[in-house]
Every structure is written in C-alpha cells, then in structure tokens.
Amino acid sequence: GAxxxxxxxxxxxxxxxxxxxxxxxxxxxxxxxxxxxxxxxGPEFLTYFQNExxxxxxxxxxxxxxxxxxxxxxxxxxxxxxxxxxxxxxLCASSPLFxxxxxxxxxxxxxxxx
Amino acid sequence: xxxxxxxxxxxxxxxxxxxxxxxxYTATGxxxxxxYVQYPGEGLQLLLKATxxxxxxxxxxxxxxxxxxxxxxxxxxxxxxVSDSAVYFCALSxxxxxxxxxxxxxxxxVEL
Numbered sequence: 001g002a003x004x005x006x007x008x009x010x011x012x013x014x015x016x017x018x019x020x021x022x023x024x025x026x027x028x029x030x031x032x033x034x035x036x037x038x039x040x041x042g043p044e045f046l047t048y049f050q051n052e053x054x055x056x057x058x059x060x061x062x063x064x065x066x067x068x069x070x071x072x073x074x075x076x077x078x079x080x081x082x083x084x085x086x087x088x089x090x091l092c093a094s095s096p097l098f099x100x101x102x103x104x105x106x107x108x109x110x111x112x113x114x
Numbered sequence: 115x116x117x118x119x120x121x122x123x124x125x126x127x128x129x130x131x132x133x134x135x136x137x138x139y140t141a142t143g144x145x146x147x148x149x150y151v152q153y154p155g156e157g158l159q160l161l162l163k164a165t166x167x168x169x170x171x172x173x174x175x176x177x178x179x180x181x182x183x184x185x186x187x188x189x190x191x192x193x194x195x196v197s198d199s200a201v202y203f204c205a206l207s208x209x210x211x212x213x214x215x216x217x218x219x220x221x222x223x224v225e226l
Contacts, residue, residue, distance in 0.1 A: 004157075031212070033213060033214075035214075040218070040219075041218055041219070042118075042203050042205075042216030042217050042218045042219050043158070043203075043214070043216050044216070045213045045214065045215070048213055056213065059213075091157070091158065093158075095212075102148060102160040102163055103160070103214070105150075105157040105158040105159070106157055107156060107157040108157060
C-alpha cells in the first residue's frame with residue numbers, strides 16, 4: 001500500500017482482556033518498529049524487526065507484551081491481561097533497510113483500558 | 115543512554131511571527147537528528163533531518179542546524195501560518211536498527 005496501515009484505529013478493552021494490534025507496513029520495507037505514545041508524551045520505542053527477525057525488544061515494558069512478524073511483512077503487537085497503564089497510542093513505522101529519509105509512521109491504534 | 119529535551123509548550127504565536135522551538139540532546143556516538151510533526155488526528159510525519167554536524171535540514175520553510183558543540187537542533191521558521199499548528203517532536207536515531215528517541219513534543223498554536 002501507499003502508507004503504513006494500522007488496525008483497529010481505536011480499541012477499548014476491559015482490564016484483563018487480551019488485545020491484538022495489527023500493522024501493515026509499506027510493501028518492501030525491511031525494517032518495522034513499534035512505539036508506545038502515552039498522552040502528552042513523545043513516542044517510546046518498544047521493539048524492532050528486520051524482516052521476520054525481532055532484533056531488539058528492549059523497550060517492551062513487561063512479558064505481557066509480545067510482537068511478531070512471521071513472514072516479514074504484517075506485524076502484530078499482542079498485549080495480554082491489559083492494565084490501565086497500557087492505555088496509549090501504539091504506533092507502527094516501517095523503513096527500508098537504510099533509513100535514509102526516515103521512517104513512515106502509521107496513524108496508530110488508540111488503546112483505552114477501562 | 116540517549117535522551118532529547120524540548121522546550122515545553124504550548125507555544126502560541128500570531129500568524130507571520132518567527133518561530134523557535136529549542137531541542138538539545140544527549141547521545142553517544144554520532145546520531146542523526148530529526149524533527150517530526152503531528153497534525154491533529156494524524157500520524158507522525160518527518161519534517162526534516164540532519165545526519166552530521168553542521169548539516170542544515172530544511173523543509174516547508176522550517177530549518178534546523180545540527181550543532182555538535184552545543185548538542186542542539188533548534189527548529190526555526192521565519193513566518194508561521196495557521197496551518198503550522200501541530201505538535202512538533204525532536205528525535206535522534208542511534209543504536210542498532212536506527213530506533214528513535216523522541217522528546218516530549220511541543221505544541222504550536224498559530225492564531226490569526
């Protein structure tokens with residue numbers, strides 16, 4: 001596609017529920033990143049994939065967070081047993097291997113845990 | 115570790131005023147520096163970037179110069195428009211995979 005597509009756009013989850021957030025990167029982009037943006041804050045790095053390999057997951061806040069990109073294209077960020085502090089906008093970004101002009105970000109998924 | 119500090123907002127200006135948004139950074143090595151803009155209801159968009167010391171990034175009338183001696187990358191525009199109202203994020207890339215470290219963002223409001 002022309003841009004990075006994320007779905008759903010909005011998600012309301014009850015505390016304790018599991019959620020799955022999807023990212024469709026730009027076709028052919030090797031690198032894929034997930035970021036978490038709390039209200040009024042800048043995005044914070046969660047994890048990075050190069051093709052299907054998860055090369056850096058140092059930003060995942062707990063073992064309730066899990067990300068995958070099994071075929072090197074679409075990625076899913078899963079949050080198990082959601083808690084209120086997980087409420088944030090989750091941003092996906094993709095880029096060619098050599099970052100050059102920088103990433104292209106999706107519009108994000110706004111997760112609200114009630 | 116890497117960090118980015120931006121001036122707090124909101125910044126409110128009249129149309130055609132001069133804009134400066136300060137950004138300083140702490141990083142190991144030689145990071146690339148970026149300004150991203152986030153318009154209401156939209157995703158982050160790259161505004162400009164600079165990859166080495168003394169480089170000047172520019173786009174849509176905005177400029178920023180990579181100053182290694184002062185570890186700064188201040189955003190400037192000579193004459194702002196109402197359509198420039200948005201949140202501006204300073205960021206640097208470094209480490210494996212070029213992950214970005216962002217500042218907290220500065221909201222700009224431009225009034226007629």
